[in-house]
Amino acid sequence: MSDGERTPRSGIRVLSxxxxxxxxxxxxxxxxxxxxxxxxxxIDEIEFGAWTGRAFAEFDSDPAWVAWNAERATARPPGGESMGEVQARALRLLDHLSREEGPPAILVSHADTIRAALLGVLGLGLDAYDRIVVAPSSWSELALWPGGGRVVSINERASP
Structure with missing residues (x-):
């Protein structure tokens, strides 16, 4: 999991x-x-399989794309990863971090992965995906402990 060997002066870890x-x-x-x-x-992005590298406009009439956006709990990109798989791996990392006696951590990830993790911590189903906004360069804060946690804030942004 770790590439870094230095101990941060701030006592905060940065995971990406x-x-x-x-x-x-x-x-x-x-x-x-x-x-x-x-x-x-x-906390890598979703593996989009056959959709990787293609523009959203190409999918307007694709039934799999429509299903993906309407039914995140059950749909899967062709040849890709389900939202449940994304959520499971992100939550494994959060659980691991909650059990460490180490410093706080900043995680830098992707909107879908962040949404999946937030929904998991909130105890909401993946079909609630569109109820959470995760803007570019925003941050959300979690308080974690072994076996649980809570969402402190979502989609915070610095003033320009």
Whole structure:
């Protein structure tokens, strides 16, 4: 799970999805905190299978796309990962972090993965997906403990 060996001066860990764009987002945070970026595959984006790299406009009439957006709890991208699988891996990491005696952690991830994790902590089904907004560069805060946790805030953003 960890690429970094340095101990942060701030006592805060920075974990990022392996995607380049999340690593780039995490870099200024890690630099400011004098922390190494730890790569966490558990918070990687959804594997979209046959949809990877294609524009949303291409899917307007695709029944699988319509189902994916209406039924996140049961739908799956063709050849891809279900939202339940995404949620399970993200929650495994959160559970692991809740059991550590280490410093707080900042996780840099993707909107769908964040939504799945938030829904899991809230105890809501995945079909409630569209009830949570996760804007680019926003943050949500969780308080975690072994076997549980709570959502402290969702979709916070800094003033311009």
């Amino acid at each position: 999805s392996p995607q380049t764009r999340t690593q780039e987002t995490a870099a200024p945070l890690a630099q400011k905190l004098a922390a190494a970026i730890e790569t966490a595959n558990e």
